[in-house]
Amino acid sequence: MPYSVGLQAASAALLSAGFPVLFTTAIIVLLVIVAITSSLQKDVLDAPSRLPIYSLFAIIPFFRRRYDFMNWGFEATGQSAFQFDLLRNKVIVVSGESARQAFFTAKGLDLTEGFKILSGAIPMVRGVTSDLQTKRISLIHKRLAAVQKNEQLSMLIPSMLEDSRRLMETWGNSGSFDPFNNIYELIFQLTVRSLSCAEISDDPCVVSRLKKLYDTLDVGTTPATVLLPWLPTPAMVQKLWATKEIYDIVVAAITAREQSGVSRNDTLQMLLDSGDEKLVVVGFIMGLLIAGARATGTTACWMLTFLGGHPEWRDKAKAEIEGLLASQNAPSESLSSQLASIPLETWETETPALDSIIRETLRVAQPHTAMRRNLGPEMHIDGKLIPSGSYVVYPFSDVHLNPDIYHDPWKFDPNRQPETKSAYSYVGWGGGKTTCLGQRLARIELKIVTALFLLGFRHCIVDGSGKVTPEPPLPNWNDILLCRPPQGSFSLRYERSSATL
Ligand code: HEM
Helix, strand or coil, X not given: CHHHHHHHHHHHHHHHCCHHHHHHHHHHHHHHHHHHHHHHCCCCCCCCEECCCCCHHHHHHHHHCHHHHHHHHHHHHCCCEEEEEECCXXXXXXXXXXXXXXXXXXXXXXXXXXXXXXXXXXXCCECXXXXXCHHHHHHHHHHHHHHCCHHHHHHHHHHHHHHHHHHHHCCCCEEEECHHHHHHHHHHHHHHHHHCCHHHHCCHHHHHHHHHHHHHHHHCCCHHHHHCCCCCCHHHHHHXXXXXXXXXXXHXXXXXXXXXXXXXXXXXXXXXXXXXXXXXXXXXXXXXXXXHHHHHHHHHHHHHHHHHHCHHHHHHHHHHHHHHHHHHCCCCCCHHHHHHCCCHHHHHHCCHHHHHHHHHHHHHHCCCEEEEEECCCCEEECCEEECXXXXXEEECHHHHCCCCCCCCCCCCCCCCCCCCCCCCCCCECEECCEXXXXXXXXXXXXXXXXXXXXXHEEEEEEECCCCECCCCCCCCCCCCCCCCCCCCCEEEEEEECCCCC
């Protein structure tokens, strides 16, 4: 029979192809079996609708075009919740006000477990950043709170301003840049300064190496590395090397500090003085550095981009900071030392324009999808079954880009009044059980960078061909990390003002 000859020939070819081909084929066969067995499972009556495609076809869009995929899922099922399988993991996507309320408050829904399987760009070192017991996580959170106490944060402000000055000086008197390179790099430096130690943050080469390594983790986060972390794909091997190198950099800095016997006034010292195990110290720096730098970096890039396209808000923010300087009777030296004389409390309570700009930036350009795993017994959200062990996700676009809640939702308008009719109608810093634990630090970083940039430079947006355009680019919600528009489609043109940075 012809087909058996074909099969024979195929198997002979396969056997002579060697281990890599056999291995890949075995994996593909395994995936197909998993996909077929999961599609044969019978759903109970109160289960959310399934997508009208094989689950295998959902994997790539979930990781690569998440915003479009989610919208398509709601449209294709015609429901406010739907489910699909990521290999053997059941994922339920929910939307709407009451789902949002349940999602943010349900006791059994766990963020750490949800994040682990569905995200994966955080360096994973067993016992350091993964498999953390609840006790260790809460210790890390406690130390993060300590970094943000008044005294500690106040101490950080002058160093953050000095870092910003040093990097902005390298931009020269005029030019143009992609904020996702330059501003992101600046925020990375400030985050390293705030969350690690002088040994790392004073050395531009080490900071730049660290940033490259974290970029490798981001780029290397493919569906395969997240779902099949044991599969030795080239991306996985690269990720492992990058993680090891990050680990080595952090451990070397800790060892250098311990061996020097010199006590310094920074976050590492606070961690060491607290007497925590080394693993907690390393986990704190490795894990929070990237979580903090990415979210704050994305927000800073978008804030300055929006301000470049909205001169009225640029002027308002600038006037606000000038007003603060005038009321401080700041010495007329450099801008950075003038800004360093503004007390923490003033930065936090007397900047309504900057606060509105941050709030609106997070609404329009933070493409977060909140992820949880149900570690409790089965439960229902909006009448739909959430089995124990399943994953539940809530896309922030459901609320932040909802025209019923925010009129003309893609429009950047910091004047919007907070919408109060709908529960959890703003979740820029999270909500309910899970709110951002780094918010205080992030807000200060954003304000400092914006203040120094607005006073030190004039800027506007230019399109891909270098022509000034009044329109800021549209945030790309399919880019789950940075919301970044296509590279080369715009840049910020700047020119130094007469003031000394
Ligand atoms: C503009 C910058 C930031 C934004 C917009 C932001 C936003 C958020 C949001 C929305 C959540 C909740 C996530 C969810 O429900 O799925 C969250 C949680 C968290 N954030 Fe941030 N974040 C920022 C910066 C930071 C920084 C700088 C740090 C640390 C240094 C940090 C540490 C955390 C931690 C530890 C959690 C988890 C809280 C928990 O497990 O209960 N964030 N953040």
